[in-house]
Amino acid sequence: MKQWYYALALTAALGACQQKNEDKQQADSTAVAVAPPIDLSNFDTTVSPCEDFFQYVNGGWIKKNPIPETESRWGSFNEVYERNQKILKEIAEKAAEANAPKGSNEQLVGDFYASGMDSLTIEKAAPEWVQAELQAIEAATGKEELLQQWIEQKKNGSRAVLSLFVMPDEKNSEQYAIYIYQGGLGMPDRDYYLKEDEDKQKIREAYKAYLTKLFRLSGSDETAAKQAAETVFGIEKALAEASKSRVELRDPIANYNKMSVEEAEALAKPFSIKNALTLAGAAQAKEVIVGQPNFLKAVARLWQQTPVEDLKLYLKAHALNNGAPYWHHEFVQAHFEFYNKTLRGQKQNKERWKRVLATVDDGVGEALGQLYVQKAFPPEAKAKVMEMIDNLQYAYEQHIKDLDWMSEKTKEEALKKLAAFKRKIGYPDKWKDYSGLEIVRNNYWQNVKNAHRFEFERQVKRLGQPVDKTEWFMTPPTVNAYYNPPMNEIVFPAGILQPPFFDPNADDAVNYGGMGAVIGHELSHGFDDQGRQYDAEGNLRDWWMPEDAERFKERAQALSAQFSSYEVLPGVKVNGDLTLGENIADLGGLAIAYTALQKALEGKERPLIDGFTPEQRFFISWAQVWRTNAREEYLKQQVLVDPHSPARFRVNGPLSNLPEFHEAFGCKEGDKMYRKPEERVKIW
Numbered sequence: 077m078k079q080w081y082y083a084l085a086l087t088a089a090l091g092a093c094q095q096k097n098e099d100k101q102q103a104d105s106t107a108v109a110v111a112p113p114i115d116l117s118n119f120d121t122t123v124s125p126c127e128d129f130f131q132y133v134n135g136g137w138i139k140k141n142p143i144p145e146t147e148s149r150w151g152s153f154n155e156v157y158e159r160n161q162k163i164l165k166e167i168a169e170k171a172a173e174a175n176a177p178k179g180s181n182e183q184l185v186g187d188f189y190a191s192g193m194d195s196l197t198i199e200k201a202a203p204e205w206v207q208a209e210l211q212a213i214e215a216a217t218g219k220e221e222l223l224q225q226w227i228e229q230k231k232n233g234s235r236a237v238l239s240l241f242v243m244p245d246e247k248n249s250e251q252y253a254i255y256i257y258q259g260g261l262g263m264p265d266r267d268y269y270l271k272e273d274e275d276k277q278k279i280r281e282a283y284k285a286y287l288t289k290l291f292r293l294s295g296s297d298e299t300a301a302k303q304a305a306e307t308v309f310g311i312e313k314a315l316a317e318a319s320k321s322r323v324e325l326r327d328p329i330a331n332y333n334k335m336s337v338e339e340a341e342a343l344a345k346p347f348s349i350k351n352a353l354t355l356a357g358a359a360q361a362k363e364v365i366v367g368q369p370n371f372l373k374a375v376a377r378l379w380q381q382t383p384v385e386d387l388k389l390y391l392k393a394h395a396l397n398n399g400a401p402y403w404h405h406e407f408v409q410a411h412f413e414f415y416n417k418t419l420r421g422q423k424q425n426k427e428r429w430k431r432v433l434a435t436v437d438d439g440v441g442e443a444l445g446q447l448y449v450q451k452a453f454p455p456e457a458k459a460k461v462m463e464m465i466d467n468l469q470y471a472y473e474q475h476i477k478d479l480d481w482m483s484e485k486t487k488e489e490a491l492k493k494l495a496a497f498k499r500k501i502g503y504p505d506k507w508k509d510y511s512g513l514e515i516v517r518n519n520y521w522q523n524v525k526n527a528h529r530f531e532f533e534r535q536v537k538r539l540g541q542p543v544d545k546t547e548w549f550m551t552p553p554t555v556n557a558y559y560n561p562p563m564n565e566i567v568f569p570a571g572i573l574q575p576p577f578f579d580p581n582a583d584d585a586v587n588y589g590g591m592g593a594v595i596g597h598e599l600s601h602g603f604d605d606q607g608r609q610y611d612a613e614g615n616l617r618d619w620w621m622p623e624d625a626e627r628f629k630e631r632a633q634a635l636s637a638q639f640s641s642y643e644v645l646p647g648v649k650v651n652g653d654l655t656l657g658e659n660i661a662d663l664g665g666l667a668i669a670y671t672a673l674q675k676a677l678e679g680k681e682r683p684l685i686d687g688f689t690p691e692q693r694f695f696i697s698w699a700q701v702w703r704t705n706a707r708e709e710y711l712k713q714q715v716l717v718d719p720h721s722p723a724r725f726r727v728n729g730p731l732s733n734l735p736e737f738h739e740a741f742g743c744k745e746g747d748k749m750y751r752k753p754e755e756r757v758k759i760w
């Protein structure tokens with residue numbers, strides 16, 4: 077699936093990440109009320125701030141906060157998420173008891189939640205659910221009927237073959253378009269299929285064992301299940317070979333290939349795009365945007381050369397994988413063992429209520445979100461964040477005007493884009509309308525499927541209509557933020573407007589180093605190596621003078637090289653090209669937020685707090701946002717799939733480029749974080 081917006085952090089990896097230990101939960105909730113915005117006991121003062129700032133600020137916290145068994149990483153995002161989960165649990169439990177009218181937010185949330193918590197019914201009914209999925213695929217008599225089954229599975233949320241979605245046309249951002257994108261893999265990246273190192277080989281074996289298990293659990297004998305797993309793996313490997321790398325996918329122009337449906341049909345023959353669109357409810361589409369034409373050709377070859385029986389196995393494997401987390405315990409466990417344990421190092425599965433809440437958030441997140449903001453979102457927070465955005469935007473304007481590497485002509489366009497940024501804070505002005513979505517109390521799997529199908533159909537129905545600019549891509553309780561290029565907007569869900577990101581009672585330095593830098597980060601996405609290719613209206617259009625683009629690329633290249641030199645684990649390095657956009661956003665965000673802080677402090681007294689200047693507290697605040705413990709497996713997956721650098725480098729990387737940081741802490745030549753002025757990267 078295409079990355080539609082650029083987020084602050086990867087929530088997919090956060091998943092439903094929680095903490096099991098009841099005592100810890102208590103400690104967390106009381107700690108929040110009284111915790112000072114900067115807690116000195118979290119520091120490791122045996123390390124100099126100029127050697128390793130991440131360790132200096134977070135070393136004490138890291139020691140005190142081992143990763144819970146149910147997590148693959150643990151950090152401030154998780155802590156806030158945990159807080160939100162407790163609120164959401166109360167909301168969902170109350171809704172489940174409310175006997176609310178059909179179609180109301182309480183009914184959708186309450187019945188969905190209750191259906192997921194009813195493990196007895198699930199254990200009893202799931203074997204039939206599984207067989208129903210398989211029989212539908214088995215009954216297909218030829219490839220045409222298989223295509224129909226593929227679309228049915230797609231509507232249920234399956235990732236088989238390729239990805240199909242309706243989003244704004246990137247070259248005409250007022251209109252929706254239908255996109256066809258590479259996909260079809262069961263593992264999170266093509267590298268897992270193609271790389272020869274020992275680690276990947278082990279993961280491949282574990283994946284085949286997982287596929288075998290899925291077939292065993294659904295009734296195949298051991299030999300047949302093993303063969304089926306090999307067949308499925310072979311098909312996926314062929315798709316992996318035809319896939320672009322994540323770095324190649326970051327080029328928005330190369331991955332935008334608009335063509336008529338007839339042209340796409342010819343490209344994919346005998347895999348019929350026309351029939352697929354009709355089955356998907358998009359018969360009216362005249363054009364499609366094909367992300368990767370070569371991948372589509374590979375699908376065509378595969379569809380032609382693979383026997384019907386083998387394609388059935390492939391679709392079945394994806395159907396089983398898609399349903400596994402919602403079925404009876406053996407399926408749940410098998411899915412957990414591969415995706416969470418093998419790939420991310422998580423020791424134990426999360427408690428049921430946390431997994432179910434994540435599913436409810438995924439399925440009816442704006443119904444749940446409405447109940448959440450009524451309870452947990454203070455309007456004062458919104459006003460304060462609005463004011464901070466004003467100040468950040470003003471500071472950005474000054475930075476653009478002062479740039480020594482950009483011509484006046486490009487500056488003019490950049491300023492135009494900056495002024496056109498839209499902002500969304502807390503929750504949507506217009507909530508998603510769930511009318512027609514059927515959620516029942518006694519069938520969890522049906523609810524999961526209904527929610528997926530509702531979303532699929534909601535997207536397809538808007539083809540040909542003007543873009544709904546009020547739409548949100550994250551739900552209100554989400555602890556994250558994003559920039560969305562086609563809408564040129566920055567978005568901050570209610571969930572992130574809490575400590576350590578934002579604290580209405582903290583001093584400016586702390587809020588600008590946290591939320592301010594987060595706002596700066598999102599604004600900077602509009603000017604990172606991808607975002608800069610979209611104009612003020614959100615269209616892919618080159619508004620750069622060629623020399624300015626060249627100078628931007630030189631700077632970006634230097635930043636990429638800097639991050640590629642960071643070693644995460646022995647022999648495992650950050651991918652500077654994959655993380656470039658996020659690293660530009662962090663660097664730009666901090667520089668802008670620092671300027672905005674100076675402006676906010678003008679004419680005010682500047683007392684030392686805990687012995688720190690406001691400047692020092694600004695950088696400390698940023699560092700504590702990123703306090704994290706992560707398992708080795710998690711880190712290995714992160715460098716492969718996540719466009720965000722691991723937490724330590726999101727702190728030490730950008731700060732080592734900022735003269736203001738070296739000045740604040742007196743860092744000198746010879747200190748590990750010190751970079752000579754001529755080596756420092758400055759973009760915005």
Ligand SMILES: [Zn+2]
Binds near residue numbers: 082084597661
């Ligand atoms: Zn980001």
